[in-house]
Amino acid sequence: PEPILQVRNLTVHFYTYAGIVKAIEKVSFDVYKGETFALVGETGCGKSVTSRALTQLIESPGRIVEGQVLYYRDDGSVVDLLKLSEEEIRKIRGNEIAYIFQDPHASLDPLYTVGHQIAEAMEVHGKISNIKEGIQKAIQILKSVLIPDPERRVKNYPHELSGGMKQRVVIGIGVSNNPRILIADEPTTALDVTVQAQILELLDKMKREYNATIILITHNLGVVAETADRVAVMYAGKIVEIGSVDQIFKNPLHPYTQGLLKAVPNPMTKIEKLEAIPGTVPNLINPPSGCRFHPRCPKAMEVCKQKVPELKEIEPGHFVACHLY
Ligand code: SF4
Ligand code: MG
Numbered sequence: 001p002e003p004i005l006q007v008r009n010l011t012v013h014f015y016t017y018a019g020i021v022k023a024i025e026k027v028s029f030d031v032y033k034g035e036t037f038a039l040v041g042e043t044g045c046g047k048s049v050t051s052r053a054l055t056q057l058i059e060s061p062g063r064i065v066e067g068q069v070l071y072y073r074d075d076g077s078v079v080d081l082l083k084l085s086e087e088e089i090r091k092i093r094g095n096e097i098a099y100i101f102q103d104p105h106a107s108l109d110p111l112y113t114v115g116h117q118i119a120e121a122m123e124v125h126g127k128i129s130n131i132k133e134g135i136q137k138a139i140q141i142l143k144s145v146l147i148p149d150p151e152r153r154v155k156n157y158p159h160e161l162s163g164g165m166k167q168r169v170v171i172g173i174g175v176s177n178n179p180r181i182l183i184a185d186e187p188t189t190a191l192d193v194t195v196q197a198q199i200l201e202l203l204d205k206m207k208r209e210y211n212a213t214i215i216l217i218t219h220n221l222g223v224v225a226e227t228a229d230r231v232a233v234m235y236a237g238k239i240v241e242i243g244s245v246d247q248i249f250k251n252p253l254h255p256y257t258q259g260l261l262k263a264v265p266n267p268m269t270k271i272e273k274l275e276a277i278p279g280t281v282p283n284l285i286n287p288p289s290g291c292r293f294h295p296r297c298p299k300a301m302e303v304c305k306q307k308v309p310e311l312k313e314i315e316p317g318h319f320v321a322c323h324l325y
Contacts, residue, residue, distance in 0.1 A: 001032035003072055004181060004213050005054070010067035012046075012053050019285040023049045023062070024237045028311065031181070033072075036207065036214040038224045040260075041234035044284075047217045050234070051183050054215075055081060055093040071097075074180065095125040098179035102186040104166035107173075108158040114169045115139070115154035121173045141172040144209060145202060164195035171202060175210050182206065185217040200227050221260060225249060230317075233257050236282050236292040239311065243318040253320040255297045291323065299324060 008028050014021040024046040031037045039047040052058055054069050069081040071092075081089060093099075101107050109117060118141055119134025128134040135154060142150035145168040158166055167187065174182055184203060188196035204227060207214050216228060224231055224245065231248045233241040233256065241254040252258045282288050288295050294304040301323060309321040 001035070003030045003070075004033045005031040005072070006068075006070040007031075007050075007054070008068040008070070010050065010053055010069065011065045012049050012058055012062055013065050015061040015063065016285075021284045022237055022287060023284060024053070025287075026066070027234075027237075027239055029232050029239060029242055031213060031215060032230075034207075034211070034213055035229040036204075036216055036227055038216045038218060038228035038231045039234060040218055040221065040224050040231055042219060045234040046237040047219075047234050048185055051099075051185055051215060051217050053082075054183070055097055055099075056084070056086075056089050057093070057099075091125070094121065095177045096179055097181045097183065098174040098177065100167075100170055100174045100182065100184040100187050103190045104163060104170045105158070105190075107170045108166060110158055113155050113157055114142070114161070114172075118142075118154075118169070118173055118176050121176045125177050127177055137176070138172075141176055142169070144175070145169070145172040145206075147172075162195075163191050164198065167191060167195075167199055168202065171199070171206060175206050175212070178210055179212055181215065182210075182212045183215045183217070186219070187216075188223065189218075189220075196223075203227065233260070236287060237284055238292055238321065240293065240322070241318075241320045242311070247315070247318045251318075253314060253318070253325060254293075254322050255299050255324075256293050259296075291321075 010024060010027040012024045014023055027050055039050060041047050053064050056064065058064055064082060067082060071079050071081050073079065115135045115138040116131065118138035119128065119131045122128045122134050122137060123131065128137060139150045139154050142153055147153050147165060147168050187203065188199050191199060200223065203214060206212060218224060228245050230244050232239050233254065235256045241257045248257060252261050282292060290306050291304040291309050294300045303323050309323050311319045311321045312325060313319050314325055
């Protein structure tokens with residue numbers, strides 16, 4: 001498999017009055033061209049921070065303190081996205097690498113029609129010469145995100161659309177510049193259960209039509225089982241396991257992953273119960289020493305309190321950070 005992104009030692013801290021929140025520490029993973037790569041974990045584990053840091057989308061008091069995000073461009077060249085200036089990264093963000101966020105209401109401007117907003121997204125990156133041309137393209141995009149009657153809908157304001165329709169528009173904005181990577185952060189969480197499956201199907205359709213790579217951020221293992229090719233499991237700001245969907249679901253190695261899977265007896269039923277593991281998510285100002293999972297781990301040993309476990313490849317493509325291996 002060909003990499004499109006190689007993330008190395010990505011570390012983000014938030015400098016708050018209460019102390020330094022070590023939101024993510026030395027996060028490393030590869031994303032391959034054309035795959036759907038899922039980042040999964042409980043709320044607050046750092047998965048959103050990780051996805052935002054990929055294009056320097058970290059706001060004060062947060063700071064990227066270490067790491068590399070190597071991005072393989074179409075022409076074969078490689079750039080470290082973290083070394084780019086604000087102006088250079090803006091050309092890539094929303095263009096070659098686009099985001100879809102959880103809440104479609106917050107992603108759309110209530111004052112402009114959906115057509116105008118799609119057109120504007122293209123205009124920012126010089127893909128159209130005027131808004132009128134953009135509106136024509138917006139109609140095509142609304143069609144591709146399966147919005148019925150796009151000629152009429154293009155003139156709608158966000159409040160005239162249902163939550164599911166709005167998220168389709170947000171996805172339309174996301175794909176409007178034909179991105180190579182689409183980062184979807186909990187794209188279905190704010191939606192009704194009935195609409196969630198449709199949105200996931202749509203993401204899959206976009207991946208095929210636009211030939212994109214998808215990074216999917218979710219706390220829902222059912223979503224992972226249905227849509228992802230590979231998975232990285234995060235816990236308390238660290239990646240604890242990486243593998244194919246098959247490896248993770250059939251042969252989970254990390255006690256945390258095992259706990260997650262036990263908490264969801266059948267991932268296909270989409271029961272959202274990741275919090276069923278005893279104990280609470282640690283405070284990231286003073287994270288537990290050694291393995292951050294040790295206070296909650298049923299298999300913890302003495303060494304777990306002393307030494308940070310490194311990610312190790314146990315079988316081809318299957319990595320785990322745990323002293324049991
Ligand atoms: Fe449990 Fe130790 Fe493995 Fe951490 S390193 S998951 S505490 S066994
Ligand atoms: Mg989040």
